Amino acid sequence: MIVAPGAEPVAARGLVKGFGALRVLAGVDLDVPRGSCVAIVGPNGAGKTTLLRILAGISRPAAGSVRLFGHECSRNGTPAPIRARVGLVAHEPLVYRDLPVRANLEVFASLYPGSEGAATRAGRALERFGLEQVAERPARALSRGFLQRLALARATLHEPELLLLDEPLTGLDASARERTLDELVAHRARAAQILVSHDAADIAALATSVHGFRRGRLARLSDRPVAESDARRLMRDLGAIS
Amino acid sequence: MWVILRKDLAIERRTGEILSSLLLLALLMVLVFAFTLEPERLRDPGLLAGLLWATLLFSSTLAFGRSVVLEREAGAWTALAMAPIDRGAVFLGKVAANLVLLLGAAILVLPVMAVLLGTRALVPSALLGLSLVLGTTGMAAAGTLGAALASRTRAREVLLPIVTFPLLAPLLIAVVRTTAGGLVGTPLVALRPWLVLLGSFDLVFLVVGWLTFDHVLED
Amino acid sequence: MSSRTDRPAGALNPWRDLWLPAATTAAMVAALWLVFVVVPSERVQGTVQRIFYFHVHLAWMAFGGFVVTAGASVAYLARGQRAADRLAEASAEVGLLYTTLVLVTGPLWARPIWGVWWTWDPRLTMTVVLWAIYASYLMLRRLGGRDEVILRYAAVLGVVGVLDIPLLIIAIRLWRGVHPAVLLAKDADAGLANPMMVQTLIVAGVALALLFAWLVVLRMQFSALDDEVEALSAEVAA
Numbered sequence: 001m002i003v004a005p006g007a008e009p010v011a012a013r014g015l016v017k018g019f020g021a022l023r024v025l026a027g028v029d030l031d032v033p034r035g036s037c038v039a040i041v042g043p044n045g046a047g048k049t050t051l052l053r054i055l056a057g058i059s060r061p062a063a064g065s066v067r068l069f070g071h072e073c074s075r076n077g078t079p080a081p082i083r084a085r086v087g088l089v090a091h092e093p094l095v096y097r098d099l100p101v102r103a104n105l106e107v108f109a110s111l112y113p114g115s116e117g118a119a120t121r122a123g124r125a126l127e128r129f130g131l132e133q134v135a136e137r138p139a140r141a142l143s144r145g146f147l148q149r150l151a152l153a154r155a156t157l158h159e160p161e162l163l164l165l166d167e168p169l170t171g172l173d174a175s176a177r178e179r180t181l182d183e184l185v186a187h188r189a190r191a192a193q194i195l196v197s198h199d200a201a202d203i204a205a206l207a208t209s210v211h212g213f214r215r216g217r218l219a220r221l222s223d224r225p226v227a228e229s230d231a232r233r234l235m236r237d238l239g240a241i242s
Numbered sequence: 243m244w245v246i247l248r249k250d251l252a253i254e255r256r257t258g259e260i261l262s263s264l265l266l267l268a269l270l271m272v273l274v275f276a277f278t279l280e281p282e283r284l285r286d287p288g289l290l291a292g293l294l295w296a297t298l299l300f301s302s303t304l305a306f307g308r309s310v311v312l313e314r315e316a317g318a319w320t321a322l323a324m325a326p327i328d329r330g331a332v333f334l335g336k337v338a339a340n341l342v343l344l345l346g347a348a349i350l351v352l353p354v355m356a357v358l359l360g361t362r363a364l365v366p367s368a369l370l371g372l373s374l375v376l377g378t379t380g381m382a383a384a385g386t387l388g389a390a391l392a393s394r395t396r397a398r399e400v401l402l403p404i405v406t407f408p409l410l411a412p413l414l415i416a417v418v419r420t421t422a423g424g425l426v427g428t429p430l431v432a433l434r435p436w437l438v439l440l441g442s443f444d445l446v447f448l449v450v451g452w453l454t455f456d457h458v459l460e461d
Numbered sequence: 462m463s464s465r466t467d468r469p470a471g472a473l474n475p476w477r478d479l480w481l482p483a484a485t486t487a488a489m490v491a492a493l494w495l496v497f498v499v500v501p502s503e504r505v506q507g508t509v510q511r512i513f514y515f516h517v518h519l520a521w522m523a524f525g526g527f528v529v530t531a532g533a534s535v536a537y538l539a540r541g542q543r544a545a546d547r548l549a550e551a552s553a554e555v556g557l558l559y560t561t562l563v564l565v566t567g568p569l570w571a572r573p574i575w576g577v578w579w580t581w582d583p584r585l586t587m588t589v590v591l592w593a594i595y596a597s598y599l600m601l602r603r604l605g606g607r608d609e610v611i612l613r614y615a616a617v618l619g620v621v622g623v624l625d626i627p628l629l630i631i632a633i634r635l636w637r638g639v640h641p642a643v644l645l646a647k648d649a650d651a652g653l654a655n656p657m658m659v660q661t662l663i664v665a666g667v668a669l670a671l672l673f674a675w676l677v678v679l680r681m682q683f684s685a686l687d688d689e690v691e692a693l694s695a696e697v698a699a
Contacts, residue, residue: 023692058323059461062541077456084326092317098253107249111325138256139316154321387621391614395604404600405618408593409625412632419636435635443628450624454617457538461610 007070008033009162009192010055015064015074017050024050025061026216032162037184037193039203039231041221042213043239048196049091051218052164055194056088068162084112087160089168093151097140101131101150104139105157112158125153128183130176144171152180161191168195169202181205198241200231207231212238246322246335251342253312260305264347267301272351272358284359291422294348294355295377295414302344302381303403306389309340314393323459330452332459333386337448341382348374361425369433370424376440377417383447384409390458413443470685477678485675488668495661503658509573514665516566519559520588522673526556527595527623534619537612543688544681546612549619550602551680553595555673560592583633590629594622607691 010032017025024047032038040048053059054066057078066074068082078086088094095104105122114121126132129149134142139150148171155163168184169177184193184206195206203210203226210222212234221234235241254260275284275293284293313319313336322332352374355361388406392398416439423433430437496514503510533549536542567585568578579585598618605611 053461056320056324058320058459060541077460080326080328083324086324088320088324090317090320092320094317094321096249096253096312096318097316098257098312099249103252107245108321108325110245111322111327113326387617391601391618394608394610394614395601395606397604401597401601401604404597408590408597409621411590411593412625412628415632415636439628439631439635442631446624446628447621450621454538454620457613457617460613 008067009069010194011067011070012055013065015051015054015061015066017047017054017059017061023216025054025064027064028216028218030211030218032192032194034161034192035189036208037188037195037206039195039197039207039210040213040218041197041203041210041231041235041238041240046213046240047216048213049166052088052090052166052194052196055162056086056164057083084158085161086164087155087158087162088164088166089151089155090166093139093147093154095139095150095154098138100136100138101142101146102126102135104150105153108154109157114158121157125157128156129153130179145173145176148172149176149180152183156183156187159191163187163191163193165193166196167198169197169199198235200228200235200241203231204228210234212240214238243331243335243338245327246332247338247342250309250312250336250339254339254343260308260343261346263308264301264305264343265350267304268297268347268351269354271297271300272355276358281359285361287361287425288422290356290359290361291418291425293359294352294421295418297351297355298344298348298378298381299407299410299414300403301347302340302385303406305340305343305347306382306385306406307392307399307402309336309386310389310393310398319459320461329456329459333390333451333455334448337379337382337386337451340386341379344378344382345374348378367424367427367430369420369428369430372430372437373417373420373424373440376437376444377413377421380413380417380440380444380447381410383444383451384413387447387451387454387458390455413440416440416443470682470689477682481671481675481678485668485671488664488671492661492665492668495657495664500657500661501655506574509570512566512570514661515669516563516570517662518666518669519563519566520584522669523556523559523563523588524591526552526559526673527591527626530556530595530598530619531623534616537616538620546616547681547684548677549616550599550684551677553598553619554680555676557592557595557599558676559669559673560588560595563588564592581637583637586633586637587629591626594625598622 008031010030012028012030015025015028015030016023024045028047028051030038030051040051042048050059054061054074055068057068057073060077061074064074065072068078069085071079071082073079073082096107099107102122105125106118109118109121109125112121126135129152131146131149131153134146139147142150148169152168163184165184169180172180187193188206188208193206195203197203208225209220210226210231211218212221213219222230226234232241272293284290313322323329385402385406388409389398389402392401392405395401416436420433420436420440492514496511500511500514502508529552530549533545533552537545537549567588571580572578598615601618602611602615605614
């Protein structure tokens with residue numbers, strides 16, 4: 001890779017985003033070191049999703065800079081080799097509803113470079129999130145929990161070194177939730193994560209630090225893991241939950 | 243690009259909805275023409291060329307709109323934008339998929355129209371084939387771009403034809419002339435300027451779409 | 462939460478709010494006076510020919526407006542400056558207004574001279590298709606609402622629209638045959654017959670150009686004000 005291995009996965013400075021004078025992000029700074037999972041909390045519409053989309057390279061900030069793995073990405077867009085190292089779990093599953101689960105994973109696997117074939121990588125992703133039993137079913141026919149698992153499997157197909165998670169555990173039943181948490185914690189050890197969530201239990205289970213949105217800016221609320229009750233209190237202070 | 247093409251065709255193979263609706267709509271248009279214009283007056287091959295392209299124009303709108311909805315409905319579009327591939331290739335892949343469907347529809351619809359409208363003196367020729375290929379390519383390129391541009395708005399079904407029809411004006415003027423020539427066996431060289439124009443139209447829209455799709459895929 | 466530019470869009474700007482409107486009004490009054498009072502009627506076509514002093518300028522300025530839109534769109538795609546987008550929108554709107562006026566004044570002249578309101582003459586066909594392209598451009602913006610992505614999509618359409626023009630010209634030329642530009646040439650010859658006609662043509666051109674510029678500037682100011690209002694109401698709501 002063209003980038004020094006030690007470069008920080010995310011270093012964002014002074015990010016501004018908004019339509020004209022109306023600003024969703026008004027100068028956001030964020031650092032995500034390797035091996036960490038930064039939780040971002042805040043009320044709806046505070047800019048959490050906007051921030052994730054900018055870091056994912058699908059939206060460009062009006063001002064400010066984003067460095068991903070030491071590479072400047074905000075001005076001319078995120079270059080493909082950097083895009084290959086980022087994964088996103090969004091509100092929507094980001095798949096084709098008319099394609100079966102396995103075909104979906106194969107399509108997206110073949111868009112990423114890899115030493116193994118797309119089918120092999122897709123098969124491994126199926127296994128990792130327990131999707132074998134629904135592999136041939138079209139995404140349209142999946143239950144909410146399986147659809148979320150498909151979204152997770154798709155986002156982690158290419159072993160991203162930076163994983164952006166927007167409410168990643170919604171709709172999962174208790175056992176799938178446990179299994180996914182284990183996967184995510186294991187993944188964190190070799191990569192970096194950003195977690196956007198309204199769920200204090202998710203934050204307690206995954207986050208290594210907590211940031212909160214206030215008036216378009218991001219403030220550090222805790223620089224170590226928090227207990228569920230503390231996470232709830234932090235979010236209540238911000239008006240993120242009632 | 244080939245991944246996108248194969249993926250779109252796989253979806254179409256499973257659902258079959260685009261091709262079947264293209265064909266059904268085209269058939270209905272033939273009926274409409276027969277009812278509204280006197281059937282006796284429709285035997286002229288020149289008129290057949292015009293009706294064929296009007297039919298393809300209207301029914302293709304459906305296909306392009308649907309093909310963008312496939313990308314938009316569960317956010318797959320976002321995943322494509324994130325993938326480490328050239329975003330222009332996404333455009334070319336979508337155009338290729340739409341082209342396959344549209345050209346398939348054109349090849350199926352043309353003989354049906356000729357039979358139902360009782361067109362006289364049909365001489366299928368290389369010119370006809372070339373007209374169909376160049377015409378559907380331009381239509382797919384401009385239509386795919388137009389559909390993408392219209393897809394963000396509430397009224398995308400309305401906006402799609404509004405955006406693409408005027409852009410397609412030069413293509414329509416040219417392709418109807420060459421198709422009519424192809425139906426009656428005009429020698430190819432006689433229509434060379436038209437064919438060059440069609441080729442340039444295709445090239446301009448393929449290149450512009452390829453270059454600008456970076457901006458279209460981002461939010 | 463929101464921050465505004467140092468200078469509010471509503472602040473008085475002497476160039477924009479005083480000199481440009483004054484110059485436009487003066488030129489327009491002079492042009493109208495020349496066209497309707499001073500200049501003699503052309504011998505063959507009679508009084509109705511006077512419409513041509515405006516018609517010709519409207520046509521090429523509308524065309525120029527769309528080229529400005531395309532240029533500003535490219536700038537917006539490259540740099541993302543709000544001002545470039547405002548210029549693209551304003552120029553397309555005024556361009557569309559001028560195109561509409563071309564399409565109104567044309568038939569008014571054509572009816573007595575050609576005996577028909579409309580014919581598929583190359584220039585007419587061209588104008589009406591251009592009108593449709595830019596109407597769709599503005600429709601996309603209108604239906605898209607306040608959305609940054611729509612601005613970029615509109616910019617793409619602005620560029621595509623202008624690239625379509627040469628293809629359109631060739632297609633129409635091939636279709637209707639090379640229609641000699643007799644009308645303009647003849648009109649210009651006739652105009653040269655009387656030096657007053659040339660002067661009138663120039664003054665009318667200046668008046669319409671100033672009007673174009675003034676309308677564009679006003680439209681850009683309006684869209685800047687609109688943004689400010691939006692930002693203020695968001696601030697109040699927060």
